[in-house]
Amino acid sequence: MNAPLLEIEDLHASAGGEEILHGIDLVVRAGEVHAVMGPNGSGKSTLAGVLAGKPSIEVTRGKVSYFGRNLLDIAPEERAREGIFLAFQYPVEIPGVSNMYFLKTALNAGRRHRGQEELDAIDFLALVREKMKLMQIDEKMMNRSINEGFSGGEKKRNEVLQMAVLEPRLAILDETDSGLDIDALRIVSNGVNALRSPDRSMIVITHYQRLLDYIVPDFVHVLASGRIIKSGGKELALELEEKGYAWIDGGAGR
């Protein structure tokens, strides 16, 4: 078995003064894809926020280690440069800053951190063009401001494009399927699947089983009321789909 890349132990976290996660344990090894499913309000996005270092979430108890380091001590931007990527459920708009410029700045921040040479405009363009093709994003879109005036589907494709360019070690996808029609879902899933590799791990957060038809997970965890109440293989997702969340948490999830 591979060495653990991420280890979460008895994680408690609160937001807005209210405890949302009540003790999460999870181990993710290199190359694994874990799906985290659960009803609304179960704490899925809070878990993603803790891993990425969202300032409004406070960890009150427990440990999270990433490659053996205490993740909770690391600033959000350094986590990113160390290979943690969060595809946001609601990607923000930043007027006046082009996607292209932003992505180049982000990529080079990571490269500098790892002691690699920064990519110049030409090399960067060559790299990003290839990924743009995969995500069906054209150059015009890249020269527009970050997510400004993008449709829901375009925003999500843009998230996966950023992920493809930044090549993280641990990718967390927070409801990347929400608000996507079937074509967009296919494009996004293709993009994600193209990134699967033996040394890249993923946590795929979703409400529906539908996404998991495209991105087939190695493990499925069911989160309800801030706890993982059941874990299993990919077939657990199908079972859930059939029987509903009530089947598993005895009605605790809403």
Add this chain to the structure above:
Amino acid sequence: MAGSAQTLENLANREYEWGFVTDIEADQAPPGLNEDIIRLISHKKSEPGWLLEWRLRAYQRWLEMPEPEWSMVQHPPIDYQSIVYYSAPKQRKQTESLDEVDPELLRTYEKLGIPLLEQKRLAGVAVDAVFDSVSVATTFKHELEKHGIVFCSFSEAVQKHPDLVQRYLGSVVPYSDNKHACLNSAVFTDGSFVYVPKGVRCPMELSTYFRINAENTGQFERTLIVAEERSYVSYLEGCTAPKRDENQLHAAVVELVALDNAEIKYSTVQNWYPGDSEGRGGIYNFVTKRGKCLGKRSKISWTQVETGSAITWKYPSCILQGDDSIGEFYSVALTANRQQADTGTKMIHLGKRTRSTIISKGISAGHGVNTYRGLVKIGPRADGARNYSQCDSLLLGDKCAAHTFPYLEVKNPTATVEHEATTSKIGDDQLFFCQQRGISPEDAVSMIVNGFCKQVLRELPMEFAVEAQKLLGLSLEGSVG
């Protein structure tokens, strides 16, 4: 919420790099304002009688006029009698060659990034260096003379080109225009003068670098630029001052005149000492700038990046008198800490088919208060006049403020006037998004601010666009983290 909310509040701890003092002996007048001081200034400059008369008339008017109180800026009353109105570094007479300039002054400008010596000069930029009350050096003068262009200190222009000065001085900003303009007209000590003859395209950027050094002095300079028919000139001014706990007054007047088919592009990168995080010290920057598009198809374009000063009060304006003339105003004003800015423009359309564009970007951080105040006036004869105004405000943190006061006076039914305004805030979610992609909060803020200002920054001459971008970044340093 500790992280980024605090972040945005911390805008405070920015360091001002240009706050050093040059130790140089100065020839100073005693503090206080009266007719004798005005006579002294005029005498020191060996001015002709008419100019002294003009100064004294301005002084009389100043005595009668109340302080302008219509703006949003707030400050204790200014004690005009405590200000020194003339302070000049002692040096061997008026120098013709830069080799004769006091090395201490040359070092000062070098430290400010404005090398004046031949071998180190900025390529393609001629500089007039104004130190407290006088111009200490002008570069590339002879090179420019070959094209018939006059670029010299105002004092020199009074001596060498008295007719031009007499013809245009006060023709755009009369001495009685407002309280600060009156004061300037009475006590101005130097400044820059530019004359571009018919059909000449000035081959390099002209620039004036203003430095306030001495304590308790005010700086009162005048700039006059005259562009004859079919000529073109691009002019830039920069300014810095030492860190001091007292406020210092800077009341300048700038007049531009463009004749038929002439174009003047005037850019400002204003970086006076802004005061500390508690609002102690800093420059009161009360400036009257106005250009007259006197000729047909003439064009005047103002671009300003205002990051310094405790208080900025200025409205670079265009009088569009010639038919088909064009006025432009591009502005970025940043207020952090306790800074206040009340700035904007006036576009006065008098001629037919005159056009104007206003792009204003206000950034407020810390406890900064940023006000856009603009007037678009379309006269009864300005058939087919057009104006487009866009005023955007960006807020960092929740203790700052932004105000927009657009005034419109349209007296011609064929005119088209458009106004757009937006207010946005750098949100915690935007910062976190950037951080999550590996970008530090400092870099994220400066990226967002630069993106916000792009429309204005690209109007600056290239060398200065880079400087301005850096300056915006520096001014916000410490805003995050």
